[in-house]
Amino acid sequence: MILYEGRCRPCDKLFDDVMSVDEFSENGLTCPDCGQPAERYYGHGQPAGISGPLPSKPLVIKHAGLEFTSKSQIKQYEAENPGARMLTKDDSSWRSHHDKTRAKAESRAKARGFRDYEDQCNHQRRERDRKNACRS
Numbered sequence: 035m036i037l038y039e040g041r042c043r044p045c046d047k048l049f050d051d052v053m054s055v056d057e058f059s060e061n062g063l064t065c066p067d068c069g070q071p072a073e074r075y076y077g078h079g080q081p082a083g084i085s086g087p088l089p090s091k092p093l094v095i096k097h098a099g100l101e102f103t104s105k106s107q108i109k110q111y112e113a114e115n116p117g118a119r120m121l122t123k124d125d126s127s128w129r130s131h132h133d134k135t136r137a138k139a140e141s142r143a144k145a146r147g148f149r150d151y152e153d154q155c156n157h158q159r160r161e162r163d164r165k166n167a168c169r170s
């Protein structure tokens with residue numbers, strides 16, 4: 035079984051459907067809303083496959099109160115919220131955000147007199163352990 039992503043242009047809707055390759059080549063995709071044949075949607079150029087959130091394995095973003103059970107739900111959300119973007123940890127913009135944040139943390143730690151960020155973390159861990167030791 036393969037997860038196919040479909041797009042119905044008249045409904046302006048993205049959806050997922052799970053079916054066999056044979057079933058797909060025989061019947062293609064059908065829009066769940068209007069029942070018309072729909073085209074296969076390749077997202078950002080990647081071929082569709084079995085990946086991304088599923089009803090049995092939802093993507094939950096607790097702090098935002100969001101839950102997605104399919105890739106097309108995410109795309110739909112991104113389409114409705116132009117400012118929002120889902121990033122994976124391999125995404126280059128996430129990488130650069132991570133690197134920038136890390137660099138900031140490094141320079142802040144050095145400004146506080148630590149050798150580097152790692153040094154500050156170790157110090158904080160020791161402090162925490164010391165406090166916990168006093169409490170017990």
Ligand SMILES: [Zn+2]
Pocket residue numbers: 042043044045046047065066067068069070
């Ligand atoms: Zn439709």
